[in-house]
Amino acid sequence: MAAAQLLSCPSGSPQIYRIANASAFPPKPFPRFPARFRSRTLTLQTSASRIPPAAASSAAAAAPAAAAAGFRHCFSKGEDGFLYCEGVRVEDVMEAVERSPFYLYSKDQITRNFEAYKEALEGLKSVVGYAIKANNNLKILEHLKGLGCGAVLVSGNELRLALRAGFDPTRCIFNGNGKLLEDLVLAAEKGVFVNVDSEFDLENIVTAARVVGKRVPVLLRINPDVDPQVHPYVATGNKTSKFGIRNEKLQWFLDAVKKHSSEIDLVGVHCHLGSTITKVDIFRDAAILMVNFIDQIRAQGFQLEYLNIGGGLGIDYHHSGAVLPTPLDLVNTVRELVLSRDLTLIIEPGRSLIANTCCLVNRVTGVKTNGTKNFIVIDGSMAELIRPSLYGAYQHIELVSPPLPNSESSTFDVVGPVCESADFLGKDRELPTPAKGVGLVVHDAGAYCMSMASTYNLKMRPPEYWVDNGSVVKIRHGETIEDFIKFFDGL
Numbered sequence: 001m002a003a004a005q006l007l008s009c010p011s012g013s014p015q016i017y018r019i020a021n022a023s024a025f026p027p028k029p030f031p032r033f034p035a036r037f038r039s040r041t042l043t044l045q046t047s048a049s050r051i052p053p054a055a056a057s058s059a060a061a062a063a064p065a066a067a068a069a070g071f072r073h074c075f076s077k078g079e080d081g082f083l084y085c086e087g088v089r090v091e092d093v094m095e096a097v098e099r100s101p102f103y104l105y106s107k108d109q110i111t112r113n114f115e116a117y118k119e120a121l122e123g124l125k126s127v128v129g130y131a132i133k134a135n136n137n138l139k140i141l142e143h144l145k146g147l148g149c150g151a152v153l154v155s156g157n158e159l160r161l162a163l164r165a166g167f168d169p170t171r172c173i174f175n176g177n178g179k180l181l182e183d184l185v186l187a188a189e190k191g192v193f194v195n196v197d198s199e200f201d202l203e204n205i206v207t208a209a210r211v212v213g214k215r216v217p218v219l220l221r222i223n224p225d226v227d228p229q230v231h232p233y234v235a236t237g238n239k240t241s242k243f244g245i246r247n248e249k250l251q252w253f254l255d256a257v258k259k260h261s262s263e264i265d266l267v268g269v270h271c272h273l274g275s276t277i278t279k280v281d282i283f284r285d286a287a288i289l290m291v292n293f294i295d296q297i298r299a300q301g302f303q304l305e306y307l308n309i310g311g312g313l314g315i316d317y318h319h320s321g322a323v324l325p326t327p328l329d330l331v332n333t334v335r336e337l338v339l340s341r342d343l344t345l346i347i348e349p350g351r352s353l354i355a356n357t358c359c360l361v362n363r364v365t366g367v368k369t370n371g372t373k374n375f376i377v378i379d380g381s382m383a384e385l386i387r388p389s390l391y392g393a394y395q396h397i398e399l400v401s402p403p404l405p406n407s408e409s410s411t412f413d414v415v416g417p418v419c420e421s422a423d424f425l426g427k428d429r430e431l432p433t434p435a436k437g438v439g440l441v442v443h444d445a446g447a448y449c450m451s452m453a454s455t456y457n458l459k460m461r462p463p464e465y466w467v468d469n470g471s472v473v474k475i476r477h478g479e480t481i482e483d484f485i486k487f488f489d490g491l
């Protein structure tokens with residue numbers, strides 16, 4: 001039976017637990033954890049003997065081509081039918097932590113994803129700026145910074161968090177169509193690169209430079225009008241988009257930059273086409289347009305050094321085994337363009353660095369049918385993970401334990417408890433009928449899930465854990481109703 005046992009509890013150090021050898025089926029009732037454990041960092045140590053070798057190898061086998069580049073599914077079923085994350089049984093984690101739903105990450109997968117970008121960029125002058133809007137967990141930011149990553153920011157608070165995580169400001173890029181003057185002042189003071197998005201944005205950047213008495217390095221964000229072939233809500237580089245400047249206005253911006261050369265230093269151009277892009281030709285089309293702009297701008301005497309092609313690389317949300325472009329494919333489509341002009345390439349991945357490193361782990365509250373449809377009701381919801389509701393996005397769903405003997409599979413909508421019919425995590429999924437209390441994960445939840453979570457229906461934002469070298473470590477406390485009530489203290 002799986003059980004979390006207290007091994008030792010030296011005062012002032014994290015709680016350390018060992019998960020005893022597990023054959024945890026049928027699932028146990030909801031665990032009750034003593035209140036004193038609830039707000040502490042919790043470390044689960046796993047016994048190496050209980051990690052079936054199949055768990056790791058079947059993960060790699062699932063996507064051999066992608067595995068070579070570090071883009072594999074780090075959550076996979078072992079030969080025993082249980083779901084594992086880097087050798088740790090997800091069900092055991094559920095039994096040991098204080099509540100569900102929760103986010104569970106693989107720290108190693110974050111490293112592998114970053115290494116895939118680093119390897120892809122070998123031979124080029126480059127900066128990888130992680131788009132921290134995708135996931136702003138401070139521990140994850142510190143880890144990525146430690147690996148040598150820069151950061152891409154869209155608000156003053158993202159900048160403040162990046163500084164707190166220790167990012168080198170001169171490897172940070174401040175994007176956005178509505179940057180506030182006070183935030184631009186902070187960026188200017190710290191030496192952050194700033195992308196110019198509009199006339200008023202340029203005016204604010206000049207003002208910020210004057211306030212701090214420093215010249216601000218800027219890139220022009222150009223809207224190249226390239227269709228990224230994605231959901232319209234995540235397309236950002238076509239001509240109806242609110243982002244960037246259109247090429248007809250380019251000369252106006254170049255003249256303005258010349259006029260303000262004591263406040264701003266034009267160092268490059270930027271574009272970002274959109275997100276979930278799965279064809280690298282789209283990036284190449286944009287890069288060709290962008291280097292043409294660079295040639296024109298250089299011809300006017302500007303010393304441009306940087307081509308920033310934004311982020312946007314998609315991932316295999318469907319777990320279909322389809323071979324999707326890797327960072328290497330992406331970089332290779334622009335390599336010659338960059339080398340031939342002696343440019344430094346800036347790349348701004350969010351999703352492709354972090355999405356596949358994480359699952360949202362939920363418990364099944366119950367199963368029901370309304371005569372037309374079958375529903376699996378879980379404790380997670382659109383409040384913790386809004387992408388299916390917002391974009392109709394597909395995220396793969398599976399149970400964390402093998403089906404009960406004789407249990408039948410059916411087609412289910414997987415729904416949460418939130419009072420909205422849009423509250424679904426998956427539609428028409430073929431799944432074994434789960435028992436109450438069983439774990440159910442939503443895969444690829446590392447990007448734009450926790451960072452877009454809300455407290456709707458007073459569902460408090462969940463805790464986060466990662467598997468780090470066989471241990472499960474809390475990397476963010478879950479919010480509580482007490483935290484929420486504090487916002488009204490003293491009013």
Ligand SMILES: Cc1ncc(COP(=O)(O)O)c(C=O)c1O
Pocket residue numbers: 131134152175236272274275276310311312313348349350351352447
């Ligand atoms: C300017 C900019 N850079 C980078 C990103 C990251 O995109 P993705 O997460 O698709 O890689 C975004 C988000 O779409 C963005 O707006």
Ligand SMILES: N[C@@H](CCCC[NH3+])C(=O)O
Pocket residue numbers: 133234236275276387447448
């Ligand atoms: N939030 C979107 C991505 C937006 C990217 C930011 N421009 C998603 O979940 O897919």
